[in-house]
Amino acid sequence: xxxxxxxxxxxxxxxxxxxxxxxxxxxxxxxxxxxxxxxxxxxxxxxxxxxxxxxxxxxxxxxxxxxxxxxxxxxxxxxxxxxxxxxxxxxxxxxxxxxxxxxxxxxxxxxxxxxxxxxxxxxxxxxxxxxxxxxxxxxxxxxxxxxxxxxxxxxxxxxxxxxxxxxxxxxxxxxxxxxxxxxxxxxxxxxxxxxxxxxxxxxxxxxxxxxxxxxxxxxxxxxxxxxxxxxxxxxxxxxxxxxxxxxxxxxxxxxxxxxxxxxxxxxxxxxxxxxxxxxxxxxxxxxxxxxxxxxxxxxxxxxxxxxxx
Amino acid sequence: xxxxxxxxxxxxxxxxxxxxxxxxxxxxxxxxxxxxxxxxxxxxxxxxxxxxxxxxxxxxxxxxxxxxxxxxxxxxxxxxxxxxxxxxxxxxxxxxxxxxxxxxxxxxxxxxxxxxxxxxxxxxxxxxxxxxxxxxxxxxxxxxxxxxxxxxxxx
Numbered sequence: 001x002x003x004x005x006x007x008x009x010x011x012x013x014x015x016x017x018x019x020x021x022x023x024x025x026x027x028x029x030x031x032x033x034x035x036x037x038x039x040x041x042x043x044x045x046x047x048x049x050x051x052x053x054x055x056x057x058x059x060x061x062x063x064x065x066x067x068x069x070x071x072x073x074x075x076x077x078x079x080x081x082x083x084x085x086x087x088x089x090x091x092x093x094x095x096x097x098x099x100x101x102x103x104x105x106x107x108x109x110x111x112x113x114x115x116x117x118x119x120x121x122x123x124x125x126x127x128x129x130x131x132x133x134x135x136x137x138x139x140x141x142x143x144x145x146x147x148x149x150x151x152x153x154x155x156x157x158x159x160x161x162x163x164x165x166x167x168x169x170x171x172x173x174x175x176x177x178x179x180x181x182x183x184x185x186x187x188x189x190x191x192x193x194x195x196x197x198x199x200x201x202x203x204x205x206x207x208x209x210x211x212x213x214x215x216x217x218x219x220x221x222x223x224x225x226x227x228x229x230x231x232x233x234x235x236x237x238x239x240x241x242x243x244x245x246x247x248x249x250x251x252x253x254x255x256x257x258x259x260x261x262x263x264x265x266x267x268x269x270x271x272x273x274x275x276x277x278x279x280x281x282x283x284x285x286x287x288x289x290x291x292x293x294x295x296x297x298x299x300x301x302x303x304x305x306x307x308x309x
Numbered sequence: 310x311x312x313x314x315x316x317x318x319x320x321x322x323x324x325x326x327x328x329x330x331x332x333x334x335x336x337x338x339x340x341x342x343x344x345x346x347x348x349x350x351x352x353x354x355x356x357x358x359x360x361x362x363x364x365x366x367x368x369x370x371x372x373x374x375x376x377x378x379x380x381x382x383x384x385x386x387x388x389x390x391x392x393x394x395x396x397x398x399x400x401x402x403x404x405x406x407x408x409x410x411x412x413x414x415x416x417x418x419x420x421x422x423x424x425x426x427x428x429x430x431x432x433x434x435x436x437x438x439x440x441x442x443x444x445x446x447x448x449x450x451x452x453x454x455x456x457x458x459x460x461x462x463x464x
Contacts, residue, residue: 006451084428105423107449114431114449126421128450192453 002098002119002299005110006129007171015171019139021294021304022287028064028308029290036066037302043067044096046088047123048074048103053263054123054133057288058100058296065293070096089115098299100132101125119299127161127229133262134167136291140284141219144258148175154213156182156243157223157268159189164262165223166193173202180213181206184239187225210243215252220245220278222261222269246270250278260284315366316351322370322394328386330355333365335460336389339381340374348372361388368394376403381414383407384459387440410448411435416462417447418454433464 003009010018027033043062047055059069072079072092079088085108092099093116101112102123109122109129124130142148153172155165159181169179169189179202181189188206197204207213214220222245230236244267245259261269261281273279297304328336333352337343342350349370358364373393382389383405393401413432417424424433424447434448445454454462 084426084430085423086430103423104421105425105450106419106421107417107423107447107451110449111423111429111431125423125450 002301003113003121004131004295004299005113005120005122007131007134007167007174009131012174015135015138018135018291018294018298019142020306021297022135022139022290024304024306024308025290025293026308029061029286029293031064033308034064034066035308037297037304038062038065038067038300041067041098041300042096043069043296044092044099044118045069045071046092046099046101046103047072048079048101048108049124051102051123053285053288054102057285058123058132058292061289061292061296064289065296067296085111086115092116093118098296121295121299124163127163127166129167130163131167132288132292132295133164134171135295136284136287137164137168137221137260137262138171139287139291140260140280141258143283143287144280145218145256148172148177150176151178151218152180152213152216153177153219153221154180154182154210154217155189155221155223156210156245158187158225158229159183159223160187161226161229162223165189165221168221169193169197173197173200173204178203179205180217182208182210182213182243184208184242186235186239210245211249214249215254217257218254220257220259222259222265224261224264224266224268241267243268244270245273247272247276250276253278315353315356316368318397319351319368319370319394320397322348322368322372323374324392324394325367325369325382325386326364326390326392327358327361328365328367328389330361330363330365332385333367335385336365336367336382338460339385339463340378341463342369342372374403379403379405380408381463383440384411384415384443384445384456387443407437407440407443409437411437411445413464415454415459416464417450417452418458418462419447419450419452422447422450422452424449 028035062069089112098119100121100123106126106128109125113120159165227236258280259278351368354365355363391403392399416433435445436448438444443456
């Protein structure tokens with residue numbers, strides 16, 4: 001019931017409800033108010049692949065709500081000994097009340113959800129989906145623009161392997177976004193995703209040129225070209241550093257336009273952008289906390305009060 | 310009728326007609342009748358057909374295929390007609406149905422799907438998104454499957 005594997009698990013109404021809950025929980029996320037809604041609950045934080053922000057923000061979210069966290073990483077655990085995901089999940093099912101999973105194989109989150117009784121939240125499965133990132137991205141966009149409806153959104157970089165853009169684009173078109181997808185040919189968004197987006201009636205433009213649409217964008221979503229997802233290094237070298245956004249590029253941008261990035265960044269987003277009013281990526285990273293609090297509450301069937309004092 | 314006489318009538322077994330031209334071998338593979346069996350099988354390929362232009366036909370002797378086996382055919386020969394033959398006559402006509410989910414029939418073809426680890430015990434599950442045109446996705450990783458290649462991933 002409380003699983004979140006892809007954005008298809010949520011209706012638009014549910015998305016808005018979760019964003020509203022996250023807004024209510026902001027003072028708790030900042031540590032200004034202690035609200036032990038999840039006291040006595042245990043989160044199994046399962047990271048079979050590296051993570052900084054996602055793992056830490058889930059842990060903070062759980063702890064700020066009074067819950068406990070069990071961490072498992074594949075290094076040094078039974079996973080390294082060749083345990084199946086199914087068996088690992090049986091153990092987690094017994095030890096915790098809700099599980100968060102990141103795994104290098106696509107489909108691992110759905111597989112885990114099928115294997116256990118407790119709710120499972122997908123924190124990234126291979127190049128598949130990353131819906132909790134999408135929720136915090138939507139939270140950030142709504143915070144800046146007041147609504148999710150009808151925005152011009154540019155996504156730049158690795159759209160082939162970048163799971164954050166896969167989940168986010170699915171969600172945004174449901175709110176009538178117009179998408180401009182900027183990537184080198186070898187890193188274009190997979191055809192099946194484009195065809196899904198167009199089935200939703202979305203206007204999707206693909207281009208290799210970054211600068212031409214900056215001035216009409218409401219959101220520029222930069223992504224890192226992910227070295228670790230390339231089958232061979234030569235292919236990576238060909239496209240590494242192809243896009244570099246710096247403060248000068250934003251001279252003609254709309255006043256309310258925001259620049260986002262799921263982080264970590266390498267050289268696609270220059271530090272000069274940090275000083276502009278457009279930069280939103282550090283707030284975006286913080287927003288992982290209230291959003292994931294709301295998702296943990298949803299998963300565990302705990303009602304979030306409208307006003308938190 | 311002309312094309313049916315290219316192979317002799319069978320006494321008992323299953324006749325599969327209206328297989329898309331050139332796909333009879335895939336059908337045998339799909340039904341796992343291609344290796345390790347002793348039933349006589351007759352096959353004609355690319356014969357003229359009023360309905361289809363050209364078609365393939367299979368006759369499998371002394372073996373009545375069950376519904377579960379026949380439903381596998383829906384992936385490559387969804388419009389095939391199947392007759393169970395007893396004592397040289399048609400005893401039963403069976404239809405082929407493509408269900409909404411294929412469980413433990415075909416594996417997902419995507420190399421990075423969690424189901425590629427054959428020690429993982431949960432069933433292989435593919436979801437039928439639409440039957441015309443046929444669109445099938447892995448229930449776990451969500452990848453669309455290439456219908457032509459699916460025969461290579463039969464379990």
